[in-house]
Every structure is written in structure tokens, then in C-alpha cells.
Amino acid sequence: MDWVFLSELAINGALTGLLYSLFAIGLVLIYKASSVPNLAQGGLTMVGAYVVLALARDVGLPLWLAIPLAAVVMFGLGFGIERVALRRLAGRPVVMILMLTLGLDIFLRGTTLAIWGGTSRSMELGVSYDPLFLGDIFISRIHLVGAGVALALFVAFMLFFRTRTGIKLRAIADDYMASWSVGISVERGVGLSWALASVVAVAAGVIWGEIQGVDQALSLLLLKGLTVAVLGGLDSILGAVIAGIILGVVENVGADFLDPLVGGGSRELIVAAVLILTVMIRPHGLFGRHDIERV
Amino acid sequence: MQEKVEAQNILSMNSVEVLYDNVILAIKGVSVQVPKGEMIALLGSNGAGKSTTLKAISGLLKAERGRISRGEITFQGADITEALAQKRVEMGICHVIEGRRVFEHLTPDENLTAAAPRGMSRSTLNAEKDKIYAYFPRLAERKNSQAGYLSGGEQQMLAIGRALVTQPKLLMLDEPSLGLAPFLVEEIFGILQKINKDEGLSVLLVEQNALAALEIVSQGYLIENGRVVMHGTAEALKSNSDIQEFYLGGGETDFHNVKHYSRRKRWLS
Ligand SMILES: Nc1ncnc2c1ncn2[C@@H]1O[C@H](COP(=O)(O)OP(=O)(O)O)[C@@H](O)[C@H]1O
């Protein structure tokens, strides 16, 4: 057994996993407020990356300015989605809202295709690809940066949910009717959660765009992001972070063992197994809340 | 004369009719007046239309696809028939909804924070909280535990406290005594009475437990099948034979002071 190699697999797996978490945090934010997994989170992530590129390449702004500006644009887009589409669905079955997010994802993919075409563009963040060694272990710098961003966002949201606005959002997640009864604007709260998820999508879009290029394939991150969110419990940001690390490590280490046996493709199988087993064995995930039994 | 009466009523609901889903007529011309600073009870059996009446006043009907199809509601003289629920809370109407729906995954303290009106300063909020904890010492003891694990009585206290944070002028409660032990009902009603006295808060109390409600209110309305069928002082209602028979489990007749409406047979309505 080569322990150095195994640690390298585990550490890089954990870093990749945190990049899944980065994506999944957006899913959790919307799930908390709307009780639906947002199937358009992949689309939003892709759009986030495209908006950054549009501001950086097409307008010519430096990246340090283009990224926050894109965050502002996406914040507005998130609010707009609630205003234009979701509000009309208030009171309808949750599955209709789910279908709406699916439609939105397809719409966003089509829109980016129409505007920017399907050729992959590069983000060019300027993060060095020189190897970074931790002892004997090789670590990817961009993954390290992305993992740092994911953890920073995690901390920021933990703090945010202790603020008055954050508490109101959690109240909305708990009970719409009770929220209305004390004058909380549920609509604004849901809009805010979409806006925040769209900002998270910019962060995920920049990091993942740097890693795999910016094209419509970015929206497929939804599959792993959703797996992580479900494993974490869908409504827990801490769950999303820990589940991301778990999935990343299991995937990376597992694939190394299984790939020689099945001849490749075992990553997808591992992700599928995690998702299916979670739903069957522990449907509320690692940190998802059960509904409290009434005393 | 009419104007003077209007001015004394903080809430006036005139011949209000409510439709759910555009077809289900849940209340059929209900008129209820709440004089400023008084406690009023709305009595009646299950399905009579009590909750619908409160939702019409608080604006929560909209969330259940209901709407006011006739009549009008005025609060402190202003027409609020079409106002948004959020606006009504800002104006001073707060509705403690049925089933003590506290925010279960929040602590009691966070439940109170969540209800803070926009723009309320931190110091005002803390002062409000202190006042609420003084009224409900049990809540103060458990303010940092998870609200979902509080006992039924504590949750009801929290639901009331949460409503008080919005600084209401009219507090409406939907069956706060439901499922609570008699000593708790007495405790909570006692506190309501105290708040009413101390702060001049007007209260509209919906109850099936007429016996307990009539002990603390000045007047009561009896609703049946979506209509007000009786209205009188608490004393008069308590001694009314129908009330005694159906809601209090008593016997003797005294029509004194009770304004009788025609009690329609169910098959007519
Ligand atoms: N959301 C709703 N949709 C349709 N009908 C409703 C709804 N809520 C109440 N109703 C109907 O309106 C009538 C009055 O109900 P409600 O106001 O809840 O009575 P109460 O509170 O006195 O028990 C009942 O016949 C009930 O079935």
C-alpha cells in the first residue's frame, strides 16, 4: 500500500469535494426557502461564468472587477426569477415549482448557446498550474483556491443566518403561513435566497470555469452538486460542506481501486451509488432535519 | 351618534362574505365590532367560520386562495378590506394562527427576532423581548432551546409573544386553548387579561372553549354556519340557555340582554 499516493488521492478528493460543496451551497439556500431542489442551479452557475467572461473579455474589465460585478448582476437575476416566475406559482404543488426550475435550466442553456455559442471559452484566472507540493503530496492550486472560497462562503453564511435577516429567512424555511402572520415578507425572502444562490453560482462558475472551461457542460455540475446536497441533507449548509468532502474522497479513492477492475467509468458509478443509497437508507441525509415530533 | 360608535371601535367588520377557491362560501355576511381596548370572543363549533373571519381581518385569506367577496373591514377608521397581510401587521393587526405554529427549528429568542418589524432598532427589540419574557417567565427559561421541543403551553406562549413583538394594537388569537390542560389555559388567559389591562391592547379571541373565554372577555359573538347568530355581553351569553346547552353544558334560561338573531335551521343556509 502506497500511503503517500493514497493521501494524495484523499486530499485532492477532499479539495474537489469542496468544489462540489461550493455548488451545493447554492442548492441548499434555495431548498431552505422554497422546499425544492433548484434544477436550474447548474444553469445559473454556467450563466454566472458567462457573465464574468462577458464583463472581462467583451467589456474588457479586469477580473477582480468583473467577478464582483457579475455577482451583482446575478443577485439581480435571482431576485428577478422570483418576481417574474416563482411568485405566480405560490400555493401550487411543489412539483410544479420543480418543473419550473427544470424549464429555467433549459432556458438558460439555450440562451447562452444563442448569445455565446457552444465553443468552450477559458476563464484565465491566472492561478498558476505549477505543481504545489505538501511534503511528497502534489496538490492542485486552483482546487486549493476553490476549496478556500467554499469554506469562506460557508463561514459567511453561518454568520449571515445569525443576523436578523438570516433569522427571518430561516423562519420562512420553517413555516410560510406563520411568517406571513407576523408580517415577514415571504416573497422577498424567497427572492433573497434565489439572489444569494445566484451569487454562489458566480463563485462556483468562476472556479469550475477555470477548471473545465466555460461552456454549457458547466450546467451538468448539477448532478454531483445535487448528490452532495442530498447526502448533506438538502437544507443544511454544514451538511453540504461535509458531504462534499465525503463524496470527493470516496470518489477519488474509490475510482483508483475500481477503475482497473471495471475498466474506467467508476466515478459515475460511485456518485450514483452514493445518491441512491442516501435516498434509500437516509432520506434526510447526514444533517437534514427531521420534522420535529409534536409534544 | 353613528360616528361616535365608529370612533370607539378599533375594528369594524361589516357584512363580510368570504369565498374560497371562488366557490366555497365560508362566511356569509359576518359583522363584528371590537371596541378599543376591549376583549371580545368569537365562539362557535368546528367549521362555523371563526378562523375564516380572523383570516379575513388579517389578510391571510390570500394564502389559502380565499377572498372577501362582499362587505368591508375598517381598522382605526381605515378601509383595509384589500390591504396586504404585511401592511395590516404594520398597521397593528396581528393574528396568532391556529395550532401554535412556532418556528420549530429556531430558538424561542430567534422566534421573537424573526417577528421584529423592519426598521425596529436593536434596543427596541431587546426591550420588547424583555417585556415578553416578563409576561411569560417560562419562555425566558427556555429561550435558547429549540422551539419545536417546547411543551404545548410554552409554544402557545411563544406564539403570543412572537405576535407581541410586532407591537399590535389588535391581537387576534385562534383557539389558543386547544389541547392545553385547564391550568395552562387559565395561566395563558390570565396573562392575556393582564396585557389587555396594562397596555390597552384590544383582543379578538376565537374559542371553542366558551366557558374559559367568557370569563375574560366583555362581549361575545356566536357564529354558526358562517353567520353571527348571537351577540351579547359575556354575562348575558353565559346565562343564555342555548349557549349553556351547546357550549357550556348547563341548563337554565335567561334571555336577558342577549340580542337574538334568527337562528336559521341548517337546511336553510
Ligand atoms: N382553505 C380553505 N379552502 C376551502 N374551504 C375552507 C378553507 N378553510 C375553511 N374552509 C371552509 O370554510 C368553513 C369555515 O371554516 P373555518 O373558518 O376554518 O371554521 P372554524 O374556524 O370555525 O372551525 C368550513 O366549512 C371549511 O370547510
Ligand SMILES: [Mg+2]
Ligand atoms: Mg378554526
